[in-house]
Amino acid sequence: MLYPWQTPMWQDWLDQGCYLGQAYLLSGADGIGISEFAMAMAQGILCQSEGLDACQTCVQCHQFSHQTHPDFLSLALLGDKKEISVDQVRALNDQVYRTTHQGGYKVVLIERVEHLNRSAFNALLKTLEEPPANTVMILTSHQSQQLPATLISRCRQIRFSIPPANEVMAWLQQQLPQADTLLLKKALKLNWGLPLSAKTWVESKDFEWESAWQTDIKNLQQQRISVSQQVEKWKKWSKPEVVFDYFYLWTVNYIRAAIYGKKLPYDRNWLIFQKSVLQARQLWQQNVNKDLLLESVCLEWLQCQQTDYQPNRALQPSTIRGDQI
Incomplete structure (x- = not known):
């Protein structure tokens, strides 16, 4: 699912055509839809149709939407853990170097990569230095300033900014038509202009x-x-x-x-x-x-x-x- 404020960035992504990089780092504040953008990227890469915009109807898209695609690998924090461990990264690396199940691309998504501990970073860097063919790694971070320069230098950067307040306000009013305008404005102010955080703040x-x-x-x-x-x-x-x-x-x-x-x-x-x-x-x-x-x-x-x-x-x-x- 993409959001209105992501349309220009999504078009930039589509314009790449078949010229894919081996690793991408998506960075920006939490609450603007970075995870959703990353998932849309992954689905578009795996989709059988031409280009990077998922068709939503092919077998690959069906598997992806049901979280059963064999060539989509993901990594995130486990439960209440504060770090992504080196064992998690090593287990992921073992799967990365295996042959793809369907003969196309393999996509690896690592969310909130800043939570990797030092050993996990080192294990990931080895994969970024020598990635297997037809593999695209997508990393997300809400605190990219904490990431090692060696990791950042191996990724193409996609940076997300907080969208304009008037655009976010229009979206909030569409999503929450029963909410008072003053309440929505307060939600935006308290949540630093982050649309998804503001919406959650009102709903909860x-x-x-x-x-x-x-x-x-x-x-x-x-x-x-x-x-x-x-x-x-x-x-x-x-x-x-x-x-x-x-x-x-x-x-x-x-x-x-x-x-x-x-x-x-x-x-x-x-x-x-x-x-x-x-x-x-x-x-x-x-x-x-x-x-x-x-x-x-x-x-x-x-x-x-x-x-x-x-x-x-x-x-x-x-x-x-x-x-x-």
């Missing part, structure tokens, strides 16, 4: 957490609950990281009010805190101590309301390592 009623969050921070400010106790409550949410989005939106509204002359105090502190929230949101995607990250943001939120506020050094990556978990 994540907006209902905002009221709970507002109550929580009032309790924090009035010392009715400790920071550690509050963090334990947020950790029970299905997506605790939404806390950062609410803190961010809070600062946006506060700073806007200060700019328009409402004489709110300490507006410079909110600018500093906003930067810290953005950094924390980014760190959340990495192998960090989640408890410490949430606690640090809470403490900084309390501190930034003081005139002598200074940024919390606990938000530095060096102090919130994964090995502290």
Whole structure:
């Protein structure tokens, strides 16, 4: 399934015709449909029709849509694992070098390749250096800055940008015709303009957490609950990281009010805190101590309301390592 904002990139892909590379790296933010684009690429390569646009009617397309195509191999995180292991990559490599079942191309899809551990990266690089004939590897990543340069250099790059807000808004209104326009705008703002994330946010009623969050921070400010106790409550949410989005939106509204002359105090502190929230949101995607990250943001939120506020050094990556978990 492709999305409207992917049409230009899809046309660029189709224009390649039969001049396929051996490996592609699809990179961009999570929530804009990179996985769906990769699957469409894979199906088009395996399809019996000419060109790279799948016909949806041939035997190959039928097998692909039913997840039974013998020449389509995929690799991703297993269950609650944090890494893709070297054993997974080695098992994949064994299948890659076998003869294709149907005499055409073999397609390998590795999603979120940034989750490969070091040994797994090394095992994959060997395959990228000496790929078997008629094999196309498609890698996806939401954090390509973490990938080794040696891996990136062996792939053709397809980079995905966040689509224009008006285009996304039109799509959301089509997908969610019953949703209030203001709610959709808030969904886009809280989800950084990512269309699929915004749609999920509305459908899962994540907006209902905002009221709970507002109550929580009032309790924090009035010392009715400790920071550690509050963090334990947020950790029970299905997506605790939404806390950062609410803190961010809070600062946006506060700073806007200060700019328009409402004489709110300490507006410079909110600018500093906003930067810290953005950094924390980014760190959340990495192998960090989640408890410490949430606690640090809470403490900084309390501190930034003081005139002598200074940024919390606990938000530095060096102090919130994964090995502290």
